[in-house]
Amino acid sequence: MPERTTQFTDTDVLERYPSTPIDLDSIELYRGWLEERLLLSRCAECGHWHHPPAPLCPKCWSFDVVPTEVSGQGTIHLLILVHQGAPAPGVDYTEGPHPVATVELVEQVGLRFTSTVIGCPPEDLRIGQSVSLAWVDRGGAPYPVFHLDPSVEAGAVHGS
Amino acid sequence: MARNPIKDQVAIVGIGSTGFDRHGRRTPASLATEAAASAIRDAGLTAKDIDGVVSTGEPAAPAPQQLAAMLGLSDVTHYPKTTPVVMFALIDAMNAVFSGSADTVLLYNSVYRLPWNSRGAAADPFRRHYTTGVSASPESMSNAVAYTGWASRYLHEYGRTREDLGLVTVNARSNGTRNPLATLRDPITMDEYLSARMIREPFGMLDMDIPTDGADAFILTTAERARDLPHPSVLLHASSTGTAACLAEDQLIDLQHHGQHVVAKNLRDKSDLWLEDTDVFLPYDGFTIITLGWIENLGWCGPGEAGDFLREHWDKDTDRVLINGRVPLNPHGGALAEGATRGSGYVREAVTQLRGDAADRQVEGARTALVASGGFFFNPQGLILRTE
Numbered sequence: 001m002p003e004r005t006t007q008f009t010d011t012d013v014l015e016r017y018p019s020t021p022i023d024l025d026s027i028e029l030y031r032g033w034l035e036e037r038l039l040l041s042r043c044a045e046c047g048h049w050h051h052p053p054a055p056l057c058p059k060c061w062s063f064d065v066v067p068t069e070v071s072g073q074g075t076i077h078l079l080i081l082v083h084q085g086a087p088a089p090g091v092d093y094t095e096g097p098h099p100v101a102t103v104e105l106v107e108q109v110g111l112r113f114t115s116t117v118i119g120c121p122p123e124d125l126r127i128g129q130s131v132s133l134a135w136v137d138r139g140g141a142p143y144p145v146f147h148l149d150p151s152v153e154a155g156a157v158h159g160s
Numbered sequence: 161m162a163r164n165p166i167k168d169q170v171a172i173v174g175i176g177s178t179g180f181d182r183h184g185r186r187t188p189a190s191l192a193t194e195a196a197a198s199a200i201r202d203a204g205l206t207a208k209d210i211d212g213v214v215s216t217g218e219p220a221a222p223a224p225q226q227l228a229a230m231l232g233l234s235d236v237t238h239y240p241k242t243t244p245v246v247m248f249a250l251i252d253a254m255n256a257v258f259s260g261s262a263d264t265v266l267l268y269n270s271v272y273r274l275p276w277n278s279r280g281a282a283a284d285p286f287r288r289h290y291t292t293g294v295s296a297s298p299e300s301m302s303n304a305v306a307y308t309g310w311a312s313r314y315l316h317e318y319g320r321t322r323e324d325l326g327l328v329t330v331n332a333r334s335n336g337t338r339n340p341l342a343t344l345r346d347p348i349t350m351d352e353y354l355s356a357r358m359i360r361e362p363f364g365m366l367d368m369d370i371p372t373d374g375a376d377a378f379i380l381t382t383a384e385r386a387r388d389l390p391h392p393s394v395l396l397h398a399s400s401t402g403t404a405a406c407l408a409e410d411q412l413i414d415l416q417h418h419g420q421h422v423v424a425k426n427l428r429d430k431s432d433l434w435l436e437d438t439d440v441f442l443p444y445d446g447f448t449i450i451t452l453g454w455i456e457n458l459g460w461c462g463p464g465e466a467g468d469f470l471r472e473h474w475d476k477d478t479d480r481v482l483i484n485g486r487v488p489l490n491p492h493g494g495a496l497a498e499g500a501t502r503g504s505g506y507v508r509e510a511v512t513q514l515r516g517d518a519a520d521r522q523v524e525g526a527r528t529a530l531v532a533s534g535g536f537f538f539n540p541q542g543l544i545l546r547t548e
Contacts, residue, residue, distance in 0.1 A: 011285055014285055014286070014289045023286055025190060051408070082359075084359060088298050091298050100299050111411075116299050
């Protein structure tokens with residue numbers, strides 16, 4: 001296992017994200033959430049990123065997978081406006097559809113992270129828009145989301 | 161003597177093991193991937209040689225398509241999860257190799273102590289946290305939701321509109337009027353499709369199949385024995401399942417590289433019959449985007465062109481598709497009208513049509529049916545059936 005970089009114990013992480021499937025292969029992702037850092041899996045041998053977390057690198061079969069912080073910058077790749085869906089603190093479908101966006105991150109073609117986009121009327125969201133990472137409180141724990149950010153360089157973005 | 165055509169035809173060529181203990185903390189995925197990689201290396205093979213993955217179905221083990229993705233296997237054509245204990249999986253793997261469902265199969269069995277198995281397991285906070293692996297968050301692009309996400313991408317990339325999706329529904333509902341087994345037997349208009357309540361944009365109520373109750377059953381035997389039985393023989397000519405490497409739906413490479421492409425290529429390579437021979441076309445329509453995908457990825461038309469293809473082959477008199485004025489698309493109404501049969505309705509309709517028993521929806525002289533079931537990710541499937 002990678003070296004722990006924070007003071008949060010395994011039990012802290014499991015208790016703060018009680019309804020999230022977390023195991024030994026994925027816990028560093030959520031330990032990162034508690035300190036508001038998005039850590040995705042990167043192979044220490046070949047440099048390839050993958051998500052969601054898996055115990056080995058799908059490219060070279062090395063088990064030396066290191067949770068590594070990403071910039072959180074990218075472009076909207078898939079976009080849904082959910083009119084009725086799973087309940088969550090702070091999500092009220094009666095106030096309007098809840099956007100769910102898969103963001104292609106600048107770090108690698110095809111490396112994507114799915115969350116919502118805040119601070120913009122849902123009807124103004126489009127595939128291809130540039131976004132940056134932000135953190136909100138959900139149920140008493142930090143939760144990663146995105147917001148529109150035109151300053152994200154188009155040249156640094158894949159798949160737009 | 162019992163039939164045993166597989167006798168001495170299939171071999172075990174590699175083995176791998178993590179070893180077993182009752183104090184470890186590794187995940188089932190970590191154990192399964194290590195044993196799998198060892199076995200593939202022991203056989204002198206690499207990831208690109210493996211086109212079958214069979215699970216023994218242990219409850220905490222990764223699904224075969226998940227293991228395939230974690231190992232970076234692409235173009236896998238056989239990946240069932242069988243019933244514990246090991247011999248169901250071994251026999252399935254033998255049959256797969258013998259039949260050509262796959263050339264080289266990885267069989268894996270990973271056991272994992274769940275909290276109720278021992279005191280040691282119960283003391284592990286991760287085992288107590290053990291779940292089905294499905295997030296309850298609204299921000300999910302998993303399972304069924306993923307089709308909405310990739311539909312949004314389809315409309316964006318190809319500059320299409322929801323009317324392309326709506327043609328699939330209007331066709332299904334027109335066909336459902338002629339199927340006495342169907343849940344919905346009334347036709348709809350494009351305006352009704354477009355004004356239906358939004359659920360997950362770009363999908364509304366009428367882009368999704370109809371939850372329903374019911375059952376289908378089938379009997380299979382040898383072609384030789386079939387000749388002595390009452391009905392005309394409906395032969396299973398070629399089949400394939402297929403998945404491309406992606407560990408989660410939102411990581412799918414793109415709309416031109418997914419499981420439907422694996423199935424289309426494999427099915428075409430196995431079959432003597434193809435699109436020009438097809439009398440009945442039965443593509444899955446659990447979500448409308450899946451049908452557009454099958455039309456394009458089987459090669460009826462190019463990427464992004466399925467809506468135009470449907471318009472070009474639209475029969476105005478019956479308000480439905482008749483390819484070249486003759487070949488219907490889901491004459492039983494598909495999942496959008498007959499109901500969410502989870503694929504069995506398409507196979508039953510193929511048999512009914514090839515027997516010539518489809519009454520007022522019968523395709524005259526139907527001899528070949530093409531069934532394309534499942535979606536983009538872990539469950540694309542294809543089957544060609546024919547009469548003798």
